[in-house]
Amino acid sequence: MAKTFLQVRTDERDKEQASVILEELGTNLSSVVxxxxxxxxMTKSIPFEVKMPQAYTEQEKAEEVKVSMEMERLTLTEEDLELLNKYRKAADKDKFREEILAEYAEA
Incomplete structure (x- = not known):
């Protein structure tokens, strides 16, 4: 059976990380492809599940922002989280941002 060359574009870091893991498993990227x-x-399908990620709930979104901020040593109060939710729901986000910045500038 004749072999052909397959070229794939991928992130260099992903390729390197996968190659290290596959080597530890006793195989290589070419064999896995x-x-x-x-x-x-054989299956006439993609042999693993492909689906859209589950949507975050509003609470999960707020918690993710809070955790991210805490990782940067910035704390968010419940008031801050409420303000973020109001911003997310605002029809005119630019206007809302300007109003909030003006309030902070006055304080």
Whole structure:
């Protein structure tokens, strides 16, 4: 069976990280790509689940912002989280931002 060359564009860091893991597993990227192609042919499908990520709830979004801020050693109060939710719902975000900045400038 004749072999052909397959070229794939990917993030360099992803390729390197995957290659290290595959080497530890006793295989390599080329072999895994060939396994993937064989599975696609055999199953006539993508051999793993492909789906849209689950949507965050409003609470999860707020918690993620809070955790991210805490990682930067910035704390958010409940008032701050409420303000973020109001901003998210604002029809004119630029106007809302200007009003908030003006309030902080006055304080």
């Amino acid at each position: 060939n396994m993937l192609l064989k599975q696609i042919i």
